[in-house]
Amino acid sequence: MDIHRYFDEFTERDWQATSGDQEPVRFAMIGLGWWTREEAIPAVADSALCETSVVVSRDKEKAQSVADSVESVEAGITDEEFHDGVARDIYDAVYVATPNATHLPYVKSATEFGKAVLCEKPMEATVDRAEAMVTAAEDAGVTLMVAYRMHTEPAVRRLRDLVEEGLLGEPVQLHGHMSQRLMEMIPNPDQWRLNPDLAGPGASVTDIGLYPLNTARYVLDADPVAVQASMDSTSDAFDAVPDERAAFTIEFPGGVFAACTASQNAVQSSHLQVIGTEGTATLDPAFFATEPRELTVSRAGTRVDTTFEQVDQMREEFDYFADCLHTDREPVGDGRHGLVDMRALEGIYEAAERTERVEL
Amino acid sequence: MDIHRYFDEFTERDWQATSGDQEPVRFAMIGLGWWTREEAIPAVADSALCETSVVVSRDKEKAQSVADSVESVEAGITDEEFHDGVARDIYDAVYVATPNATHLPYVKSATEFGKAVLCEKPMEATVDRAEAMVTAAEDAGVTLMVAYRMHTEPAVRRLRDLVEEGLLGEPVQLHGHMSQRLMEMIPNPDQWRLNPDLAGPGASVTDIGLYPLNTARYVLDADPVAVQASMDSTSDAFDAVPDERAAFTIEFPGGVFAACTASQNAVQSSHLQVIGTEGTATLDPAFFATEPRELTVSRAGTRVDTTFEQVDQMREEFDYFADCLHTDREPVGDGRHGLVDMRALEGIYEAAERTERVEL
Numbered sequence A, B: 001m002d003i004h005r006y007f008d009e010f011t012e013r014d015w016q017a018t019s020g021d022q023e024p025v026r027f028a029m030i031g032l033g034w035w036t037r038e039e040a041i042p043a044v045a046d047s048a049l050c051e052t053s054v055v056v057s058r059d060k061e062k063a064q065s066v067a068d069s070v071e072s073v074e075a076g077i078t079d080e081e082f083h084d085g086v087a088r089d090i091y092d093a094v095y096v097a098t099p100n101a102t103h104l105p106y107v108k109s110a111t112e113f114g115k116a117v118l119c120e121k122p123m124e125a126t127v128d129r130a131e132a133m134v135t136a137a138e139d140a141g142v143t144l145m146v147a148y149r150m151h152t153e154p155a156v157r158r159l160r161d162l163v164e165e166g167l168l169g170e171p172v173q174l175h176g177h178m179s180q181r182l183m184e185m186i187p188n189p190d191q192w193r194l195n196p197d198l199a200g201p202g203a204s205v206t207d208i209g210l211y212p213l214n215t216a217r218y219v220l221d222a223d224p225v226a227v228q229a230s231m232d233s234t235s236d237a238f239d240a241v242p243d244e245r246a247a248f249t250i251e252f253p254g255g256v257f258a259a260c261t262a263s264q265n266a267v268q269s270s271h272l273q274v275i276g277t278e279g280t281a282t283l284d285p286a287f288f289a290t291e292p293r294e295l296t297v298s299r300a301g302t303r304v305d306t307t308f309e310q311v312d313q314m315r316e317e318f319d320y321f322a323d324c325l326h327t328d329r330e331p332v333g334d335g336r337h338g339l340v341d342m343r344a345l346e347g348i349y350e351a352a353e354r355t356e357r358v359e360l
Helices: A003-008 A034-045 A060-069 A079-083 A100-112 A127-140 A154-164 A205-220 A313-326 A335-354 B003-008 B034-045 B060-069 B079-083 B100-112 B127-140 B154-164 B205-220 B313-326 B335-354
Strands: A025-030 A050-057 A075-078 A093-096 A116-119 A144-146 A171-181 A226-232 A245-252 A256-263 A265-276 A279-283 A295-299 A302-306 B025-030 B050-057 B075-078 B093-096 B116-119 B144-146 B171-181 B226-232 B245-252 B256-263 B265-276 B279-283 B295-299 B302-306
Touching: A025 A034, A025 A079, A025 A313, A034 A050, A034 A313, A050 A060, A050 A079, A050 A313, A060 A075, A075 A079, A079 A100, A093 A100, A093 A313, A100 A116, A100 A127, A116 A127, A116 A313, A127 A144, A127 A335, A144 A335, A154 A205, A154 A265, A154 A279, A154 A295, A171 A205, A171 B171, A171 B245, A171 B256, A171 B265, A205 A245, A205 A256, A205 A265, A205 A335, A226 A335, A226 B226, A226 B245, A245 A335, A245 B171, A245 B226, A245 B245, A245 B256, A256 B171, A256 B245, A256 B256, A265 B171, A265 B279, A265 B295, A279 B265, A295 B265, B025 B034, B025 B313, B034 B050, B034 B313, B050 B060, B050 B079, B050 B313, B060 B075, B075 B079, B079 B100, B093 B100, B093 B313, B100 B116, B100 B127, B116 B127, B116 B313, B127 B144, B127 B335, B144 B335, B154 B205, B154 B265, B154 B279, B154 B295, B171 B205, B205 B245, B205 B256, B205 B265, B205 B335, B226 B335, B245 B335
Parallel strands: A025 A050, A025 A093, A050 A075, A093 A116, A116 A144, A171 A256, B025 B050, B025 B093, B050 B075, B093 B116, B116 B144, B171 B256
Antiparallel strands: A171 A265, A226 A245, A245 A256, A265 A279, A265 B265, A279 A295, A295 A302, B171 B265, B226 B245, B245 B256, B265 B279, B279 B295, B295 B302
């Protein structure tokens, strides 16, 4: 990579294939929790490629209230109305941000209506249900993308470029971590992320451990072949899940190991490091939408610390999805890409339970 | 800790109990490889508490040549002469830096002569032989210390202080890594570190993975309860050992996991990170004697990067040993401390072989 390009195009949308003057993709936003209201809807309001035209909630009043507060929204409807096809003519795609174990029915209805789907990660609570989502989308011939915002994060893309160019030599080992204090962010002990019926097998690996897992895959352009894991839950709030704290090792082809940790009960912190035969690269902070990212690359005794203009990760993610729709191309994070993570997650919980290596 | 003390006493020898004007401890240096010649002997030459009075080698000519080149040395003797007690009146202690699997007989002879022992790590090739070393030292009533130079590394000591003071809250997870390109450092394919008969079970975890393992123990002031591991050897030079590359998870009491990696065939790189409920602390670089260490601590949105005057790690280690001898106190890294690592190392290789968690 030319050094001019490294400076001038660090945050460039190298994925954008359209000019951006197409009609915006109109979204039905399904699930109006804080993430949708405070991150997704504002990001889309700021986008030229997308707009929010419909909001969907279990609660009619909440749907109506959000609809009233967002200028572009034409309808606030209930789940039931959504499944009945209400307002289907005024949206082109859906964004599913409900509890993990409830994604499937929304995806099924959306695909029946011929709508493209952007679905939050993890895809669902089980591999079987995630597979059913993929089948539904493929049968209907609609795009299904999993909301991996790291795929359009500039520092992650540059890290991937540098790895691909061999700047680090052959990748040998990775370290990845993500932690936050969930009970301080959302002080409700009955929240869905701590309820296996709604969240899936756990709280830390599924919700945030997925970041080092998926980003390692993305940066290496490789899929895991085996996993090992250790988990522990001690605090009362984490009684129902095995992984208040988790450490897991992901084995990639060629003996490349990623040593990862995740916890919903530790200080907010995240990093991803790649150690190669010739150099190292570290993103720290790496994964939080609300923190600046920094990329540090070392090789041949030289260390380069890169800071850069931050982007709105959610806007980039929605716009990438819209750009794929406009150009009729498959997003990198499509349903089959997401299924690999779902199998890895299942393997990680199984490995912790069996205290042994699980091949994927 | 007072902020004045943090600045002014960062590199202070807070372990030193003597005034330093005692007679120096006279060492017989056993094994005259590059580490002894280029690191240990110069460090001791620079020390007020120690001196090198005897050097021991398999090769009489090498012993004589090193003896001639180091001012304080009074005798250059062979292994056989050492075991026969030659020159035993002109040294007080031995430093054993031969291949791992050959430490025991030197330690046995030294303890029979009533000499204190500073032994390179890992202690030996097997737990049984390391236990025999401990028994020999205890029966003879002499001090046996394992050469953990991180125990007197200022940044490691300050990290341990901050953890003990609760600055990071409760420790939750650790990351540790050490790698180097052994075949570039020592281009000989027949070197002992790649020969299981001389090195013990492996090449990467035993030789350098021991750094994150032991330093994590030291910083947490805790011993491991279980391990998991994955290993891979692909390159020809690493044919005889399982761990050209290794990832291992160390489980400490209370569900504190350390996610570690080590490789003798990756770019020189090292780090140790502690993630707590309230903050994080990172040493990067962490372990190489020839690199500056840096300590970064984050808490409550504030990040403090600390650089400091580097110390000669080997001199500090020798002087700590001498200080313990003069005050008749047990060093932190004594034989029983070293045995915990030996059992953990054995567990790590067994866990990789069996692909399952091994309790220690």
